[in-house]
Amino acid sequence: MLRYQADVRSLVFMAIAAGTLIFLWRFGSTLSTPLWVLCYTLQLLMAVIVSTMVHNHQHLPMWTVKWLNVFTDNFLTVFYGFPVFAWIPTHNSNHHIHINKEPDYTKTYMVSEKNNLLTLLSYPSISGVKQQKAVGSYFLNLYKSDRRKFFFHLLQIISLVAWVLIALIIDWEKAILYVIIPQQLSLFTVLIFNYIQHIHADEESEFNHSRNMTGSVLNFLLLNNGLHTVHHISPGLHWSKLREKHDKIADKIDPRLNENNFAWYLFRVYFLGLFSASFRTQNMRMERIGNLEPERV
Numbered sequence: 001m002l003r004y005q006a007d008v009r010s011l012v013f014m015a016i017a018a019g020t021l022i023f024l025w026r027f028g029s030t031l032s033t034p035l036w037v038l039c040y041t042l043q044l045l046m047a048v049i050v051s052t053m054v055h056n057h058q059h060l061p062m063w064t065v066k067w068l069n070v071f072t073d074n075f076l077t078v079f080y081g082f083p084v085f086a087w088i089p090t091h092n093s094n095h096h097i098h099i100n101k102e103p104d105y106t107k108t109y110m111v112s113e114k115n116n117l118l119t120l121l122s123y124p125s126i127s128g129v130k131q132q133k134a135v136g137s138y139f140l141n142l143y144k145s146d147r148r149k150f151f152f153h154l155l156q157i158i159s160l161v162a163w164v165l166i167a168l169i170i171d172w173e174k175a176i177l178y179v180i181i182p183q184q185l186s187l188f189t190v191l192i193f194n195y196i197q198h199i200h201a202d203e204e205s206e207f208n209h210s211r212n213m214t215g216s217v218l219n220f221l222l223l224n225n226g227l228h229t230v231h232h233i234s235p236g237l238h239w240s241k242l243r244e245k246h247d248k249i250a251d252k253i254d255p256r257l258n259e260n261n262f263a264w265y266l267f268r269v270y271f272l273g274l275f276s277a278s279f280r281t282q283n284m285r286m287e288r289i290g291n292l293e294p295e296r297v
Helices: 005-030 033-059 066-080 084-098 117-145 147-170 172-198 216-221 228-233 239-252 262-270 284-289
Strands: none
Touching: 005 033, 005 066, 005 172, 005 239, 033 066, 033 084, 033 172, 066 084, 066 147, 066 172, 084 117, 084 147, 117 147, 117 172, 147 172, 228 239
8 A cells, every 4th residue: 555665664663753753751750750751853854754744745746545645744734833734835836846946934034045054053033934925825725726725724724723723632741842842843844945955056057956965874864865856856756766867967067065964064154154155055056147257145
């Protein structure tokens, strides 16, 4: 019933996400501080991984059976913190068509051409607000155009609201700590990833429109979501096939856009870049436009 056997890994991650929540809710208050920190760190890591599973599942549903895909939509919704159908109007039908160009709701330069810690951390909120109108319009229009799909999407909203309300009623402190905070982290980090993958890339280029994080550990955990150029070239390709295709085109991508170490990229650009321009990214988009010499901003 799985479309690709590689998604056994996705199922394991889903089980870990659910199991960690249940364990912490039930036993969190009895754990020693070091063990609680370890378990909570795992839960937050799973929140990040959930956001990549949402992305993958919206591009290519995990199952060949409809009801299993509907169940997965709702499962991911309650851990992600937002109805996953929102990816259809803002990502599949917008971002993948325009790829960081107008009118992409998630374009990285909507406020500033700079790439620094402030622009990085403010981007998720700015982009999130920008996307809401498209999500609302898409959902309401479905009521007229596709009533069946509308009710499937409505089920996601009901599932999410019920999940959060029930958790708050049972124990509002645990709900905030173990439900709402992980959800917000999931929503926040997926937009952080989008920002990093496109900021200062050249949106008009065939191969240089995206930044790739090629490290094996990161891509094992994030289900190859670091291999972004090839994902835009073949958005319907299953995540397990991305590494092979990335390797075939890697030499066509500007080396500045292939980063092997994600942690080093973050430290180099957003911390060391505060002190020296040599550690900052080069704005390839503005180089193309011609308003700047190859300058680090």
